Amino acid sequence: MIKLVAFDLDDCLFDSTGLSKMARIKGIDVMIDLGLNIERKKAITILMEIVDEYGSNFSKHYNYFIRRLNQIDNEFNISFNMKYKFISAAVMAYHKEKIDSIRLYDDVKPTLMKLKKNKIKTSIITDGIPIKQWEKILRLNIDSLIELVVISDQIGVRKPNPWLFEFCLKKFAVKGEETLYIGDRIDKDIIPAKKNNIISVYIHRGGKYDSYKNESESSEYKIPDYEINNLDEIFTIIENLK
Amino acid sequence: MIKLVAFDLDDCLFDSTGLSKMARIKGIDVMIDLGLNIERKKAITILMEIVDEYGSNFSKHYNYFIRRLNQIDNEFNISFNMKYKFISAAVMAYHKEKIDSIRLYDDVKPTLMKLKKNKIKTSIITDGIPIKQWEKILRLNIDSLIELVVISDQIGVRKPNPWLFEFCLKKFAVKGEETLYIGDRIDKDIIPAKKNNIISVYIHRGGKYDSYKNESESSEYKIPDYEINNLDEIFTIIENLK
Numbered sequence: 001m002i003k004l005v006a007f008d009l010d011d012c013l014f015d016s017t018g019l020s021k022m023a024r025i026k027g028i029d030v031m032i033d034l035g036l037n038i039e040r041k042k043a044i045t046i047l048m049e050i051v052d053e054y055g056s057n058f059s060k061h062y063n064y065f066i067r068r069l070n071q072i073d074n075e076f077n078i079s080f081n082m083k084y085k086f087i088s089a090a091v092m093a094y095h096k097e098k099i100d101s102i103r104l105y106d107d108v109k110p111t112l113m114k115l116k117k118n119k120i121k122t123s124i125i126t127d128g129i130p131i132k133q134w135e136k137i138l139r140l141n142i143d144s145l146i147e148l149v150v151i152s153d154q155i156g157v158r159k160p161n162p163w164l165f166e167f168c169l170k171k172f173a174v175k176g177e178e179t180l181y182i183g184d185r186i187d188k189d190i191i192p193a194k195k196n197n198i199i200s201v202y203i204h205r206g207g208k209y210d211s212y213k214n215e216s217e218s219s220e221y222k223i224p225d226y227e228i229n230n231l232d233e234i235f236t237i238i239e240n241l242k
Numbered sequence: 243m244i245k246l247v248a249f250d251l252d253d254c255l256f257d258s259t260g261l262s263k264m265a266r267i268k269g270i271d272v273m274i275d276l277g278l279n280i281e282r283k284k285a286i287t288i289l290m291e292i293v294d295e296y297g298s299n300f301s302k303h304y305n306y307f308i309r310r311l312n313q314i315d316n317e318f319n320i321s322f323n324m325k326y327k328f329i330s331a332a333v334m335a336y337h338k339e340k341i342d343s344i345r346l347y348d349d350v351k352p353t354l355m356k357l358k359k360n361k362i363k364t365s366i367i368t369d370g371i372p373i374k375q376w377e378k379i380l381r382l383n384i385d386s387l388i389e390l391v392v393i394s395d396q397i398g399v400r401k402p403n404p405w406l407f408e409f410c411l412k413k414f415a416v417k418g419e420e421t422l423y424i425g426d427r428i429d430k431d432i433i434p435a436k437k438n439n440i441i442s443v444y445i446h447r448g449g450k451y452d453s454y455k456n457e458s459e460s461s462e463y464k465i466p467d468y469e470i471n472n473l474d475e476i477f478t479i480i481e482n483l484k
């Protein structure tokens with residue numbers, strides 16, 4: 001009998017990776033509009049290299065982009081006055097795109113509403129900075145459909161630490177066997193869920209599944225209990241577990 | 243013969259103090275809308291105390307607001323789940339207000355356009371974080387009317403260090419006597435301008451003038467060369483200096 005359904009947030013409830021990529025490109029476009037003389041495709045390649053090298057949560061992608069052009073490539077000579085005009089405009093365009101274009105995957109709202117109707121509790125368990133993750137939830141307008149949001153940096157425990165999932169179970173006073181967790185990562189979602197006896201559901205959203213198959217974690221935890229392509233499929237799982 | 247007119251940014255070209263205050267109150271209002279059970283006036287008083295105590299550039303005013311309610315006042319008991327929902331919503335409302343409501347003082351655009359028409363160079367000399375200050379300039383839509391923006395944290399020199407003003411003179415290759423600087427602070431604007439022989443113009447915008455009159459700096463630097471209430475008055479000054 002499933003009493004709680006918990007979800008990953010980024011790339012499970014909305015296309016976080018796609019949105020970030022689009023937002024980063026908007027930053028490139030506005031710098032070109034303001035007069036940065038660089039081929040768009042080349043600029044995107046350089047920026048994505050910086051994101052790869054410094055991580056997606058680094059706060060100075062555009063600073064490093066301009067720095068890289070100025071320091072490495074002799075054809076660029078971005079002036080004192082233009083440097084932060086470019087960076088500032090890029091950061092503004094990036095944030096505007098993130099605000100304007102965030103939207104749920106189509107299957108999310110119907111699923112959350114059906115869970116509520118069926119009196120099954122709902123939660124989000126997510127890595128990240130509390131105000132940033134809550135901003136996404138508020139902008140996605142699902143806060144009234146989620147009973148508890150567990151954010152790693154609010155309690156100081158980050159995925160894949162199973163403790164983060166145990167914390168959620170305790171808050172609801174439910175057992176792992178009474179809980180479904182849905183995520184798009186084997187390493188950060190499926191493994192820690194299974195370590196808490198939570199019924200794990202892998203959703204094919206980001207395509208990171210195959211690349212993880214070869215890692216060293218015991219296969220007992222690596223194989224999700226279920227795999228789905230659409231959130232609506234969880235209702236069949238819940239029905240079968242009754 | 244005046245060749246360059248340089249301006250302070252915050253509280254000289256736009257009402258920065260008023261905008262920040264209004265934005266902070268929007269943050270309070272949204273928390274009350276979301277269910278925070280506090281009298282609006284009391285909430286504003288507490289938040290303004292935090293701003294006073296921790297400074298206006300502190301990044302966690304709302305975090306400390308919630309912390310203070312939870313720790314000090316027994317009538318509040320903001321739950322794990324609501325805490326960052328409130329903070330995040332408040333920060334979002336604060337930023338939205340800052341974006342939506344920033345606007346120039348009425349006398350700024352005509353003045354900048356007249357300076358351009360008269361082939362007098364223009365600059366902004368401002369304290370702050372480069373991308374934040376540039377964001378204001380871009381949102382105020384005056385970037386095409388300002389030839390050089392000198393931001394303290396871009397060069398590592400903060401007001402009232404006169405070096406910041408000397409840097410600007412050198413960039414334009416003009417002398418202090420050929421330059422007008424307009425600001426709303428005796429301590430941070432008038433004194434360092436005068437130390438560079440720049441003709442200093444105090445504009446009555448923020449009302450901080452009188453309170454500074456009693457401080458210890460030599461009176462030679464404390465008395466502005468001119469005092470104005472409207473930017474348009476600088477053209478009379480420029481005319482008289484010919």
